[in-house]
Structure formats: C-alpha cells, structure tokens
Amino acid sequence: MSFLTSPPEINSLLMYSGAGSGPMLAASAAWDGLANELSSAAQSFSSITAGLAGQAWQGPSSAAMMATAARYTNVLSTASAQAQTAAASAQAVAGEFEAALSAVVHPELVSTNRNQLVQLVISNLFGQNAPAIAATEAEYEAMWAKDVAAMVGYHGGVSAAAAQLPTWQAAVQGASAQLNGAVAASPVGSALSSLTSAANGGSVGGALTSAEQGVNVAVGQVRSDIIGAINTPTEMLLGRPLIGTGATGAAGSAANSTASSGAVINSNGSATVPLTIVGGTEPIVNASVGSGSAVPLLVDTGSTGLVIPYQDVGGIFGLLSNGLPTGFGLGGYSGGLDYLYATYNMPVNFGGGVVTNSTPVDVELFAWPTTLQGFQNYGFSFQNFFAGDGAQGILGVGPNAGGPGPSIPTQHFANSSWDQGLLINETGSNPSLSFGTPAQLGLTNPVAALQGSPITNLQVSVNGASPVSVPSIVDSGGVQGTFPTSVLGNPPTGSTIEIYSGSGTPLYSYTYEGGSSAYYPTPISSGLMNTGYAPFSLYPTYIDYGANTTTLY
Numbered sequence: 001m002s003f004l005t006s007p008p009e010i011n012s013l014l015m016y017s018g019a020g021s022g023p024m025l026a027a028s029a030a031w032d033g034l035a036n037e038l039s040s041a042a043q044s045f046s047s048i049t050a051g052l053a054g055q056a057w058q059g060p061s062s063a064a065m066m067a068t069a070a071r072y073t074n075v076l077s078t079a080s081a082q083a084q085t086a087a088a089s090a091q092a093v094a095g096e097f098e099a100a101l102s103a104v105v106h107p108e109l110v111s112t113n114r115n116q117l118v119q120l121v122i123s124n125l126f127g128q129n130a131p132a133i134a135a136t137e138a139e140y141e142a143m144w145a146k147d148v149a150a151m152v153g154y155h156g157g158v159s160a161a162a163a164q165l166p167t168w169q170a171a172v173q174g175a176s177a178q179l180n181g182a183v184a185a186s187p188v189g190s191a192l193s194s195l196t197s198a199a200n201g202g203s204v205g206g207a208l209t210s211a212e213q214g215v216n217v218a219v220g221q222v223r224s225d226i227i228g229a230i231n232t233p234t235e236m237l238l239g240r241p242l243i244g245t246g247a248t249g250a251a252g253s254a255a256n257s258t259a260s261s262g263a264v265i266n267s268n269g270s271a272t273v274p275l276t277i278v279g280g281t282e283p284i285v286n287a288s289v290g291s292g293s294a295v296p297l298l299v300d301t302g303s304t305g306l307v308i309p310y311q312d313v314g315g316i317f318g319l320l321s322n323g324l325p326t327g328f329g330l331g332g333y334s335g336g337l338d339y340l341y342a343t344y345n346m347p348v349n350f351g352g353g354v355v356t357n358s359t360p361v362d363v364e365l366f367a368w369p370t371t372l373q374g375f376q377n378y379g380f381s382f383q384n385f386f387a388g389d390g391a392q393g394i395l396g397v398g399p400n401a402g403g404p405g406p407s408i409p410t411q412h413f414a415n416s417s418w419d420q421g422l423l424i425n426e427t428g429s430n431p432s433l434s435f436g437t438p439a440q441l442g443l444t445n446p447v448a449a450l451q452g453s454p455i456t457n458l459q460v461s462v463n464g465a466s467p468v469s470v471p472s473i474v475d476s477g478g479v480q481g482t483f484p485t486s487v488l489g490n491p492p493t494g495s496t497i498e499i500y501s502g503s504g505t506p507l508y509s510y511t512y513e514g515g516s517s518a519y520y521p522t523p524i525s526s527g528l529m530n531t532g533y534a535p536f537s538l539y540p541t542y543i544d545y546g547a548n549t550t551t552l553y
Contacts, residue, residue, distance in 0.1 A: 005324050008140070009114075010365065011147040012107045014316070017366065020101075021094040028094065031087035035080045042076035045069065089161045096157035103150035105143040113140050155317070263352030269417055270436030271354045275299065275424075277431055278390035281479050281533040283424060285395065285433050289361060290346035291318040295392040299424060299433060301454045301543060301550070302475030302530070303396030305405010306348065307331065307362045309382050312392055313346065319363060322346050326360065331404040336374020337385045339367035341404075348395075348409045354435070359412035362405050394477070397422060398454040399548045401473075410435060411545055424476055425540040426533070438551075443542055446551045448501040450474060453543050453550040455528065458507075459500040462491050467500055472529040474550050476541075481532025483512070483521040490523070499531070507552065508534050 046069070117136045120129045262274035276284045276296070283299040289306065291314035297306070310319050325342035332338040342365060345358040367382040369375035378384040383392060397408050411419045418435035423443070425432050434441055450456045454474045459467035470487050483497075491497070495512040497519070510519035519534060535541065539552035 006147075006151075008105050008110045008143045008147045009107070011151055012104050012110055013366070015101050015104050016107050021097045024090050024094040024097065028087045028090035031083050031090060035083035035087060038076050038080035038083060042073050042080060045076065046073045085164065089164050092161040092164075093158050096154055096161065099157070100150045100154035103153070104147045110140075110143055113143065155320075263350045263354045265353055266436075266440075268436075268440050268442075269415075270434055270440040271350075271352075271415075271418055272432050272434045273350045273352075273354060275426065275431040275433050276390070277426055279388075282389045282391070283426055283431065283433070283476055283536070284390050285350065287351075287395070288349045289313050289393070290322055290344070294349075294351070296390055297393045297395040298386065298389055298391035298477050300394050300396050300475070300477035301398045301424070301541075302401055302473055302477050303394060303405075304398050304401045304403055304408055305360065305362055305396045306393065306409045307341065307364060307396070307404060308393030309364045311383075313344075313361070313363055319344065325363075329362070329404070331362065331364075332370065333385060335377075335385060336369055336371035337367055337378055337382070338370050339364045339382055341365060343406065354413075354418075356409055356412040357414055359409045360406045361409065389477075397543060398475075399543065399545050400452055400455050402455075408545065420546065421542055421544040423540055423542045424536060426476075426536045427538070427540060438542060438544075441542070443540075443551075443553050446553050447539060448503070448505040448507060448552050450501055450550040450552075451548070453548050456550065457502045458529065458531075459502065459504060460488060460529070461498040461500070462488055463495050467498070467504070469502070470529045472531060474535060474541075475530050475532060476536050478530040478532040480519055481521040481530035481534065482524045482527070484525075484527060484529050485523050486526050487529075499534075508538055510534065 050066075113136060117133065117140070120133045120136060123129060124133065263271070265271050273285055273287075278284050284296045285299055286294045287297055288294045289308050289312060292308075292312045295308070295312045297308070310316065313319055314321065319342075322344045325344050327343045329341055329343070330338060331341055341362040343360050343362050346361050347356050347358055348361070349355045364382045366380070367378075367385070368380055369378060386392065386394070395409065396405055397410055399408065410422055413419050413435065415435075417437055417440060420437045421435075423432075423434040423436075423441050425434065450458075456472055456474060457469050458472040460470045461467045468487065470484065475481065491512050493512060493514040496509060497512050498509040499507045501507055509517070511517050513520050519532075521530070521532060535552060542551045542553065543549075544551065
C-alpha cells in the first residue's frame with residue numbers, strides 16, 4: 001500500500017489537517033434520528049390502519065388496504081433497522097479515525113525531528129554529531145513505522161465498517177413500486193384514481209400542487225444538509241458520497257454517464273469530445289481520472305500534464321489503489337497558490353470508449369497560499385483557485401510548455417492516431433475537442449502554422465507601427481492574456497493591437513482595454529505575451545505533438 005511509502009510528514013498532516021471525526025459523528029446522529037422517526041412512523045401508521053379496519057371500515061376494500069398497509073409498515077420498519085445499522089457503521093468509522101489519530105505521530109514532533117537533523121548536519125564539521133544524527137534518523141524511522149501501522153489499521157477498520165452498510169435506498173425504491181402496484185390492483189384502486197384525476201383537474205389540484213412543492217423544498221433542504229454532513233468524510237476518503245443524490249454515483253460511474261453522453265469515436269477513426277466554454281473564454285472538458293467520477297477539466301495549451309486534487313481520483317483510498325507514486329514535487333500558480341503533489345500512473349476516461357492508457361498524473365495532496373491576496377481569495381484550497389474557471393483540474397496539452405507534468409495525457413491512447421495531435425474547436429455552437437491526424441479530422445487550407453507549441457514568436461503592431469517580434473505563448477487557458485510593456489510600451493486605452501504569425505500572416509486584432517473590439521490583457525513588465533483565448537475564438541486550432549506546431553484553420 002502507498003501508506004508504506006508516504007513519510008510521516010504526509011500521513012500525520014493528512015490526519016491532523018482534516019475535518020476530524022465530527023462530521024461522521026454528526027452523520028451517525030442523523031442516521032439514528034432518522035431510524036427513530038421511521039420506527040415511530042411505522043408504529044403510528046400500523047395503529048391507525050388497524051383501528052380503521054377494526055371498527056367501521058369492513059369488506060374487500062378494507063382487506064386490500066390492510067394488506068397494502070402491512071407492506072408499507074414493513075418497509076418503514078426495515079428502513080428504520082437499516083438506518084440504525086448505518087448509524088452504527090458511521091459511529092464505528094468515527095471510532096476508527098479517533099484511534100488512528102491517537103496512534104499517528106503529531107506533525108509538530110515530526111517537524112521538530114527534521115529541524116533537529118538539519119541543525120546537527122550543519123554543525124557536524126568534524127563528525128562529532130554522527131551518533132546524534134543516527135539517533136535522530138532512528139527516531140524518524142520509528143515515527144514512519146508508527147504512522148504506517150496506524151494508517152493500515154485505519155484502512156482495515158474503515159473498510160470493515162463500510163462493508164456493513166445496507167443498500168437501503170434500493171429496498172425502499174423497490175417497495176414503493178410494489179405498493180403502487182398493490183394499490184392499483186385493489187378494489188379501491190379505481191376509486192383512488194378517480195379521486196386523483198378530479199383533484200388534479202380542479203382548482204383544488206393547483207392548491208395541492210403548490211402545497212406539495214412548498215413542503216418538498218423545505219424537506220429537501222433539511223435532507224440536503226443532513227446528507228452533506230454524512231457524505232463529507234467519505235468524499236474525502238473515497239472520492240464519492242456515502243449516499244447518492246441522483247447527481248453522483250459509484251466511483252467512476254459518472255464517467256460513463258456524464259462524459260460519455262457526447263464523446264464519440266468517428267467513422268474516420270478520430271474521436272471527438274464536447275467542450276463547454278465557461279465565461280466565454282475557458283474551454284472545459286469532462287473526464288474521469290483513475291477511479292474518480294467525471295469532473296470538469298480546463299483544456300490548457302499553456303501547460304503540460306494533468307493536475308487534479310486527490311478527492312477527484314477516488315479520494316485517499318482511490319489514490320492508494322493506484323499503487324506507489326513515481327515521484328513528488330511542488331507546483332504553483334502566479335495567482336498566489338502553491339501545492340504539493342504526488343505523481344501516479346492512472347487512465348483518463350473521456351467516456352464513449354475514449355480512454356487513455358495509464359499515464360502520469362500529478363495529484364494535488366494539499367495547497368497553501370503564498371500571498372495575502374491568495375489567502376483571502378482561495379484559502380488553502382486548490383479547488384477554490386480554479387472555481388471561477390468552472391474547472392476542478394488542469395489538462396495541460398502544450399508540447400513545449402515545460403510542465404508541471406512530465407507528459408501530455410492525450411498522447412497515451414491505445415489508438416496511435418489519437419496520439420498524433422488534438423483539435424481545439426471553440427468556434428460555432430458546438431465546441432469540441434478532437435483526437436486524430438489532420439487528415440482524419442478533415443483539416444485543409446491552414447491560415448497559419450506557428451513553430452513551437454504553445455511557446456512561439458509572434459509579431460505585434462501597435463497603432464499601425466511596424467510589427468515587432470515578441471516571444472509569446474498561445475494559451476487556451478490564458479483568459480484575456482498578458483501584454484509585455486517592456487517590449488511594446490504602454491499604449492493608451494483604445495489603441496489598435498494587431499497580431500501576426502512569425503512569418504507575417506495576419507491573425508487577429510483588438511482595441512487595447514476599450515473601444516469597439518475591446519480586449520483586456522494584463523500588462524506585465526517582463527515575460528511572454530500570452531494570447532489568451534482570442535485566437536481560439538476565431539480559429540479551430542490543431543496541436544501537433546510530434547512537429548511541435550500550432551496550426552490555425
């Protein structure tokens with residue numbers, strides 16, 4: 001298991017930085033309360049129906065209704081018992097967490113040990129600290145072993161508790177259909193049907209509908225709050241909710257429902273996946289990674305490799321199921337957020353049979369702000385950083401972007417033609433991402449071929465002046481891009497900016513920060529000019545991995 005290779009800095013920090021056992025204890029209390037309510041409802045319903053049948057209501061309709069009522073009472077009683085089992089399981093998981101928390105080494109002790117080692121090594125000029133260094137390392141190894149033992153025990157305990165969870169939702173849904181059939185088949189069924197039709201057709205129908213909707217909203221909110229508390233721990237551990245809400249399912253199931261709804265393998269051998277353009281600038285594709293459910297990923301030509309939070313690859317347990325990491329590293333974004341990641345090999349599933357082989361994926365373990373503004377805007381959340389883009393991860397597809405990942409996931413399909421390149425088409429009413437060769441995709445009559453992808457040289461003219469060669473990055477995830485004032489100066493608002501390919505082919509133009517064709521690139525004092533989404537909004541753009549080119553059609 002990967003717990004064996006994770007140092008105590010990671011294992012201890014994961015245990016101490018989470019939500020603790022509180023959400024699971026709240027879940028247990030909620031399940032226990034639900035069990036009591038269901039039991040009380042079963043007893044009350046049984047008492048009322050028995051009283052009716054034992055007094056004035058006699059005959060065939062009474063017998064049919066009593067038979068139906070007995071089934072319904074049994075459903076309530078069964079659901080009550082299963083809810084009680086779920087409460088006990090949640091309590092057991094909370095107990096396992098507390099036991100593991102008390103068993104792992106406190107992060108401060110680990111930090112103290114590492115700092116002590118650094119001081120000993122620095123001052124070990126003549127080898128006099130060798131015994132102390134050995135003792136410190138031995139203490140660290142003992143911490144590692146203690147954490148591993150605690151985490152292995154935690155995994156086993158939680159797995160055993162999860163195995164006891166009943167499939168109560170399926171039982172209740174099945175019983176509901178059974179009861180409806182029983183009522184429809186009974187002598188009173190036709191009378192009930194007539195009464196229902198009359199109610200729906202008359203003025204009372206609208207009143208009943210409005211009342212029902214009001215109750216559903218109130219009950220739904222309470223149900224949502226309870227289920228949210230129940231689901232929080234399992235979403236962290238398993239990457240999926242303990243209780244499905246209709247929007248999510250078992251691990252990996254969303255990839256077969258959401259992602260596969262539009263992904264197709266074309267007759268010419270290429271493959272196409274739908275894109276969603278968020279905010280008019282950000283291309284988003286749905287895909288599942290590892291054992292996780294389908295999540296929105298930003299298609300980013302300005303980076304290389306896939307970066308995704310561990311919650312979206314199946315949680316901690318889903319992460320461990322992929323074996324040992326191939327490496328660790330630190331990454332960061334200019335908006336003020338850094339993160340620690342581990343690289344795992346796992347498939348990326350776009351649905352519809354469009355699935356990569358196992359490919360290196362950088363899995364974010366935890367993140368931290370590097371500026372005060374970053375802390376205010378994102379806190380310690382990787383997800384918050386990209387929430388405004390409508391994404392939960394970054395799919396970097398730029399051949400020469402230089403990282404943060406070691407390779408491009410979309411170069412690891414079993415179909416070798418899909419590994420040649422991809423077409424990002426943000427134009428028209430049906431934006432899409434396609435995999436294949438230019439011939440398969442029917443690409444002819446290119447407007448311009450840019451050498452280097454995404455980093456290349458473009459020519460820029462300001463207010464009709466002679467074009468200047470500017471090192472640039474053609475970045476689909478760059479929003480409205482950047483403008484290097486060190487090369488191009490500080491043009492006044494409304495200035496006309498014209499962009500050409502390196503060979504002088506006109507590509508697009510805009511008015512700087514105002515005017516009829518306004519574009520708002522961020523002024524920067526140095527670095528590459530970032531095109532942002534502008535060229536992608538005008539041209540279907542093909543990235544050729546082998547040739548390292550960006551071709552606009």
